[in-house]
Amino acid sequence: MEDGFSSYSSLYDTSSLLQFCNDDSASAASSMEVTDRIASLEQRVQMQEDDIQLLKSALADVVRRLNITEEQQAMQNKKGPTKDHKLFKE
Secondary structure (H helix, E strand, C coil): CHHHHHHHHHHCCCHHHHHHHHCHHHHHHHHHHHHHHHHHHHHHHHHHHHHHHHHHHHHHHHHHHHHHHHHHHHHHHHHCCCHHHHHHHC
16 A cells, blocks of 8 residues: 555655746746736737727728718608609509
8 A cells, every 4th residue: 555655645746846946947937938928918909909999990980871871861751752763653
């Protein structure tokens, strides 16, 4: 039973983990990775903000065009049917 336990404890030996955590070069590399990751995420956020601005602009343009079309339709309906409409009804 002890033999199985010794292999289990060597599998989870924390001394190498502590050595890795105390190693300044590993810490510096980890810090650089975090800095690079943050910079990458900031860049993605900026790109998404730019995309959102473009979408807002496009949506505003669509709403403006829709309003113009609805106004034109309302004006045509107020004028009544044109001669062309009378020809099609006969």
